Amino acid sequence: MFEQSSAPNTFVFDMDGTLLNEHHELSPLTMSVLNDLRERGHRLVIATGRHYxxxxxxxxxxxxxxxxxxxxxxMIHNAEGELIQRVCLPLAANETLLPLGEAAGVHLNMYTDAEWLVNAPCESMLDAHAESQFFYRQIPLQEMLTTPALKILFYGENANLQQLKTQIENALPLPIHLTFSDEYYLEAMPQHISKDDALKTLAMQLDFSLANSMAFGDGFNDVELFDAVTHPVVMSNASEKLKTLFPHAHHALPHTEDGVARFLFEHVLQAQ
Known part of the structure; x- marks a missing residue:
């Protein structure tokens, strides 16, 4: 697919539904292919809704x-693990977002600098974090209202989240960015914060170009990221709505079939 001169040199990967399999693990094939890419001098970047x-x-x-x-x-960390950007939501956003979420009957979550906080337990959310052992801590809603957050997450049925999104957008103007990472997660970040903006900041800080770059993703929090790179690759397990937004994008097999690794092996590694 790519000639040697046109092969991407920066590769950006979403995690859940993309790089990770259905068990939220990196398969041996995925690890092998990504290590091969890096050994050939390519730049790898993870871009995820998860906490560092x-x-x-x-x-x-x-x-x-x-x-x-x-x-x-x-949050943005360089390849050495050094923090190069951290932006929190304004506390005023907590006072609007959290009560609206509670009234909507969805689970309230927030990521701080060091923790994942919730106001009520939700066992079904923990499975995806067994590999990392990064689990939530429950605190009262009143304490959440006064806690600075990198992002606030609402977890629940899509119909409830869609209603909540409309309510938030109709509330007093807030300096926030709303996005769905999948149909069960509505996420609120600071205004002008997205994977796209972060990738551009990273490229500027580390002095590399996005003129020949590729990104893999499956969620609506990847839309801006796809717009920022030369070669967007939509996972086959992504929603039809997302695929429609990028009719000319490449497609990879589902994450359950090592789609990222197989696409890279066939279209990038074998071509070099």
Whole structure:
């Protein structure tokens, strides 16, 4: 697919539904292909809604040396693990978002610098974090209202989340960015914070170009990221709505079939 001269030199990966399989693990094939890419001199970047502490185990499995955009862009770490950006929501946002979420009957979550906080337990949310051992701590809602957050997450049925999104958008103007990472997660980040903005900040800080770059993703929090790179690759397990937004994008097999690794092996590694 790509000639040697046109092959991407920067590769950006979402995690859940993309790089990780259905067990939220890095498969042996995925680890092998990504290590092969890096050994050939390509730049690898993780771009995820997860917290940085939640992906460190994966970065270690991949041998380190990978930059990370986490909390959908609210935190950026370079390949050495040094923090180069951190942006919190204004506390005023908590006072609007959290009561609306509670009234909507969805689970309230927030990521701080060091923790994942909730106001009520939700066992079904924990499965995805067994590998990383990054689990929530429950605190009262009143304490959440006064806690600075990198992002606030609402977890629940899509119909409830869609209603909540409309209510938030109709509330007093807030300096926030709302996005769905999948149909069950509505996420609120600081204004102008996204994977796209974070990738551009990372490129500027580390002095590399996005003129020949590729990104893999499956969620609506990847839309801006796809717009920022030369070659967007939509996972086959993504929603039809997302695929429609990028009719000319490449497609990879589902994450359950090592779609990222197989696409890279066939279209990038074998071509070099």
């Amino acid at each position: 502490k939640d992906i460190r185990a994966y970065l270690t499995q991949l041998g380190g040396g990978i930059a990370a955009i986490t909390c959908n862009g609210a």
